[in-house]
Every structure is written in C-alpha cells, then in structure tokens.
Amino acid sequence: xxxxxxxxxxxxxxxxxxxxxxxxxxxxxxxxxxxxxxxxxxxxxxxxxxxxxxxxxxxxxxxxxxxxxxxxxxxxxxxxxxxxxxxxxxxxxxxxxxxxxxxxxxxxxxxxxxxxxxxxxxxxxxxxxxxxxxxxxxxxxxxxxxxxxxxxxxxxxxxxxxxxxxxx
Amino acid sequence: xxxxxxxxxxxxxxxxxxxxxxxxxxxxxxxxxxxxxxxxxxxxxxxxxxxxxxxxxxxxxxxxxxxxxxxxxxxxxxxxxxxxxxxxxxxxxxxxxxxxxxxxxxxxxxxxxxxxxxxxxxxxxxxxxxxxxxxxxxxxxxxxxxxxxxxxxxxxxxxxxxxxxxxxxxxxxxxxxxxxxxxxxxxxxxxxxxxxxxxxxxxxxxxxxxxxxxxxxxxxxxxxxxxxxxxxxxxxxxxxxxxxxxxxxxxxxxxxxxxxxxxxxxxxxxxxxxxxxxxxxxxxxxxxxxxxxxxxxxxxxxxxxxxxxxxxxxxxxxxxxxxxxxxxxxxxxxxxxxxxxxxxxxxxxxxxxxxxxxxxxxxxxxxxxxxxxxxxxxxxxxxxx
Numbered sequence: 001x002x003x004x005x006x007x008x009x010x011x012x013x014x015x016x017x018x019x020x021x022x023x024x025x026x027x028x029x030x031x032x033x034x035x036x037x038x039x040x041x042x043x044x045x046x047x048x049x050x051x052x053x054x055x056x057x058x059x060x061x062x063x064x065x066x067x068x069x070x071x072x073x074x075x076x077x078x079x080x081x082x083x084x085x086x087x088x089x090x091x092x093x094x095x096x097x098x099x100x101x102x103x104x105x106x107x108x109x110x111x112x113x114x115x116x117x118x119x120x121x122x123x124x125x126x127x128x129x130x131x132x133x134x135x136x137x138x139x140x141x142x143x144x145x146x147x148x149x150x151x152x153x154x155x156x157x158x159x160x161x162x163x164x165x166x167x168x
Numbered sequence: 169x170x171x172x173x174x175x176x177x178x179x180x181x182x183x184x185x186x187x188x189x190x191x192x193x194x195x196x197x198x199x200x201x202x203x204x205x206x207x208x209x210x211x212x213x214x215x216x217x218x219x220x221x222x223x224x225x226x227x228x229x230x231x232x233x234x235x236x237x238x239x240x241x242x243x244x245x246x247x248x249x250x251x252x253x254x255x256x257x258x259x260x261x262x263x264x265x266x267x268x269x270x271x272x273x274x275x276x277x278x279x280x281x282x283x284x285x286x287x288x289x290x291x292x293x294x295x296x297x298x299x300x301x302x303x304x305x306x307x308x309x310x311x312x313x314x315x316x317x318x319x320x321x322x323x324x325x326x327x328x329x330x331x332x333x334x335x336x337x338x339x340x341x342x343x344x345x346x347x348x349x350x351x352x353x354x355x356x357x358x359x360x361x362x363x364x365x366x367x368x369x370x371x372x373x374x375x376x377x378x379x380x381x382x383x384x385x386x387x388x389x390x391x392x393x394x395x396x397x398x399x400x401x402x403x404x405x406x407x408x409x410x411x412x413x414x415x416x417x418x419x420x421x422x423x424x425x426x427x428x429x430x431x432x433x434x435x436x437x438x439x440x441x442x443x444x445x446x447x448x449x450x451x452x453x454x455x456x457x458x459x460x461x462x463x464x465x466x467x468x469x470x471x472x473x474x475x476x477x478x479x480x481x482x483x484x485x486x487x488x489x490x491x492x493x494x495x496x497x498x499x500x501x502x503x504x505x506x507x508x509x510x511x512x513x514x515x516x517x518x519x520x521x522x523x524x525x526x527x528x529x530x531x532x533x534x535x536x537x538x539x540x541x542x543x544x545x546x547x548x549x550x551x552x553x
Contacts, residue, residue, distance in 0.1 A: 001196075001197075001200075006193065009193070010189055010190075010193065013187075013189045013192060014189055017185045017187050017189070018184065018185050020185075021182070021184075021185035021187065022182050025182050025183070026177065026182075031183045031186075034185075035185060035186050035187055038185060038187050039187045039191075039192060039195075042187065042189075042192045042196075043192055043195045043196050043199065045196075046192060046193060046195075046196025046197075046199075046200075047196055047199055047200060047203075049196075101176055102176055102177060102180055105174070105176060105177060106177065107315075120174070121174075124172050124174040124178075125174050125177060125178060
C-alpha cells in the first residue's frame with residue numbers, strides 16, 4: 001500500500017477502534033473476543049483500503065463489517081477452544097454495586113437468538129435508529145421492529161425467571 | 169423495565185481496546201503478500217504444467233532427481249516431547265502428582281473429558297464442555313463448565329460426574345485443584361460479588377466448607393497438597409496465603425519490593441505463585457479482575473519461610489507447575505523453562521509445533537501441554553526427571 005494511504009488507514013483505525021470495540025464488546029460480552037473481532041475486521045479493511053474511497057459511508061461500512069464479524073464469531077465460538085493462558089485472576093469485590101444486575105442482563109441477552117440480540121444491542125446500546133439498523137443488517141424496517149419487540153419480550157421473561165430463581 | 173432496558177449496560181465501563189494499529193497493518197501486509205504469492209504460485213504452477221507436458225511429449229531422458237530428505241531435527245534431549253494421540257484433539261490437559269493419570273478436555277464435539285491412566289483410557293461426557301482443572305492419583309478429575317457469568321465446578325469421581333455444592337448463598341463455585349486424598353479446592357462467588365475459598369472433602373461434594381480468613385475477608389484457593397495444606401490468596405488486595413490441615417493459617421510474605429500476590433501451586437515443601445500483583449481496575453464480565461503487568465513469580469520454602477523472586481523470564485502467562493524438588497516450570501506461549509536457583513533449563517518444543525503451551529506438571533517431573541497448529545491441537549508429554 002502506498003505510504004500516504006497507509007498513513008490515512010492508521011489515522012482512521014486510531015480514531016475509530018475504541019468505538020468499534022465498544023460495539024463488539026456489547027455484542028460478544030467478552031473483551032478478548034471483541035479484540036479478536038475488531039482486529040480481524042481491521043485486517044480485512046486494510047486489504048480493501050485502496051478501494052474504500054468508493055464507499056460513500058465508510059463508518060457505516062466498517063460498522064457493518066464488525067457486526068457481521070461478531071455474528072460469525074458467535075457461531076464459531078461453540079467450536080472454539082478456550083485457551084486459558086492467562087495469569088490466575090484474583091477475586092476481588094467490585095466497587096460497582098450494579099455488577100450483578102449487569103451480569104444477569106448480559107446473560108439474558110446472550111441467550112437470545114442472534115438476530116434479536118444484535119438488533120437490541122444496535123438499537124439500545126449503540127443507539128442506532130431503526131432505519132440504520134435495517135440498513136446495517138440488510139433487513140426491512142418492519143423486521144427490525146418485530147425483532148426488537150420479540151427480543152424485549154423474551155428478555156423480560158428471562159429476567160423475570162432469573163429474578164425468581166435467585167429469590168428462591 | 170425502563171424505556172431503555174439497557175441503561176444499566178450503557179453505564180458499564182467498557183475496557184479499552186487492545187488492538188494495536190501497527191499490528192493490524194503488519195497482519196494486513198502479510199495477508200496481501202500471501203495473496204500475491206498464491207497468485208504468483210498459481211501462475212507458476214500453470215507454466216510448470218505446460219512445460220512438463222511439453223517435456224513429457226518430447227520424452228527426453230532426465231537425470232534422476234536427488235531425493236530431498238527431511239531436515240534433520242535437532243537432537244531431542246532427555247526432556248523430549250512425546251505425543252499423546254489417545255487423548256484426541258485436546259483443548260487443555262492436566263496431570264496428577266505422580267504422572268500416572270492425565271486428563272484432557274477434548275477440543276471437539278461437546279468437549280468430553282478423556283482420562284488416561286493405568287486402567288486405560290476412558291471418556292466422560294455426561295456433562296459437556298468441562299474444562300479440566302486437575303486430576304489426582306486415583307484418576308478423580310475436577311473441572312469447570314464456563315457459563316455466561318462465571319463457572320460451575322464439577323468432579324468426576326468413580327465414573328460419576330457430580331456438580332459441586334455451593335456454600336449457602338453462593339451464586340456459583342469454581343474448582344482449581346484436587347489432591348490425592350480426593351479433597352477439592354476452589355472458590356465460591358458470594359452475593360455482592362465477593363469470593364471465598366472453599367474446600368470439598370472427598371465424597372462430601374454437597375457440603376463445601378469455607379476456609380477461615382481474618383475477619384471473614386474474601387479469599388480464593390488454588391492448590392492443595394497431598395497432606396491437606398492449601399495455598400491461595402486472601403483479601404481484596406490479594407496476599408498469598410497458606411491454610412494448614414491443623415486449622416491454622418498464615419500469610420506467605422511476598423519478596424521485598426513486590427507486594428501483593430497469591431500462591432497457586434504447592435508441592436513438597438514448596439509453594440509458588442505470582443507476586444507484584446496489581447488487579448485491573450475494570451472487572452472482566454465474570455466479575456473477576458485479572459492482574460496487570462509487570463508481575464513476577466516467587467517461590468516459597470514452606471519449611472524455612474524463605475521466599476525467592478523468580479526473574480528468569482519476562483513472564484506474561486504464568487507457571488505450569490511446581491515440582492517436589494522446588495523446580496518451577498515457567499511457561500508462556502513461546503517458551504518453557506525449568507527454573508531452579510542454580511539456573512534455568514529450556515524445555516524443547518514439540519516437533520513442528522507452531523505454538524505450544526505447557527498446561528500442567530506432576531511433582532515428579534512429568535509435564536503436559538498442547539501443541540497448536542492452526543485449528544489442530546494435540547496433547548504432548550515431557551518426562552523431565
């Protein structure tokens with residue numbers, strides 16, 4: 001790649017990687033997997049970078065790439081080996097009192113089907129309007145709305161069950 | 169549920185991305201080069217086929233090609249790697265203190281547990297996806313099934329897989345080790361996201377006992393010796409700790425200038441673990457926090473109380489184990505070294521392994537690990553003593 005293009009790529013990645021990481025982290029709920037998804041997306045983007053001037057909405061395009069990579073990651077995850085080459089973690093009390101509620105919500109979210117979960121994350125965590133989510137996922141607006149309603153309903157049921165179980 | 173049901177998650181601190189832009193560019197360049205090379209090779213192959221066809225048609229006598237033999241492999245030391253094909257594709261492998269039993273989580277299907285020992289090789293699949301954490305000299309295996317919030321501990325004892333009981337009020341339990349008596353140690357996540365070290369006595373799987381800590385401080389247990397001594401950590405700013413079978417307990421002081429840490433392995437008169445240990449400020453999704461570099465490792469002599477920092481290598485991963493003579497097995501994803509105060513000895517990589525990882529060590533010097541080649545993962549054993 002020409003040095004000037006590579007410099008532009010470097011600047012683009014530096015300015016966008018945390019935002020992309022946030023999307024991936026919310027979709028996957030795991031820092032390592034989010035890093036993997038973003039790294040893979042950006043590596044593919046590097047290969048296509050010389051053609052990117054043809055893309056009207058570059059941010060939207062890269063956003064779509066990350067979302068699709070996260071969906072692929074989720075499908076691959078069940079067959080993937082967990083390498084636990086990490087230092088032993090230390091159990092410490094989190095100063096954040098909401099951590100358990102977040103865990104419950106995240107766990108309930110992960111149990112949803114891919115489409116519902118993705119729509120909910122993009123709409124409520126990434127704060128994207130219905131139209132943009134529809135574009136991003138290649139769905140009709142009505143379908144996005146239907147996934148949202150079904151997802152919220154399923155989430156509500158799961159959270160009710162989890163709360164009941166923890167009180168039992 | 170409020171208007172935006174995810175408000176609580178939007179407030180969650182998202183950890184920083186660890187993606188390195190320059191590494192992305194390096195990978196991107198490598199991919200581009202590979203693609204070009206493949207294209208060139210394809211073209212070259214086509215040319216070669218044409219030339220070959222012409223040559224064949226002309227039937228010219230050709231000199232007999234000199235056979236190219238494999239490159240001689242480096243001499244295998246006494247600590248050479250031996251494959252363990254009976255374990256199949258392996259995600260993680262552990263060994264008991266004597267080196268007789270080896271247990272693995274398979275990297276295929278529902279990840280059954282495979283145990284190889286004097287009685288042959290057996291597969292346990294009653295509970296899928298158990299990540300093995302330890303095996304003892306009777307073939308009893310302990311492991312965890314990771315779930316969305318943390319993990320659930322199991323023991324496979326006498327061919328039966330049992331979910332380990334939780335202390336009253338605990339949300340889940342995670343196991344770390346089992347000794348030759350069959351006692352199991354680990355920790356329990358209690359309400360408020362605090363953790364307590366737990367021991368399950370052999371056969372009393374539904375009756376966990378919390379290990380005592382000063383003022384009921386939180387704690388975790390990582391290793392248990394054959395005689396019942398347990399090592400772990402105590403406190404939110406963790407301190408290495410030792411529980412003795414007589415009910416007494418005491419901190420293991422880290423080396424001077426390297427505060428905080430934990431003891432994770434115990435063998436003979438020795439314990440080892442990370443020190444200079446600072447927990448990350450952002451918890452992982454499971455509520456636990458990993459250490460932030462630079463940490464280092466230390467070895468305690470439990471008889472004399474002496475502690476020695478181990479500065480042998482820039483460790484980023486950890487130790488694979490501790491031998492009964494005090495040798496520490498230092499491992500990361502590229503190198504494995506046996507450390508003693510007299511010096512270090514490198515452990516040879518399995519032949520043709522791209523990446524490899526030492527995952528366990530017996531007290532007597534049998535090491536086990538996995539070699540990783542693309543999606544392939546195979547178990548290996550080293551006999552180093």
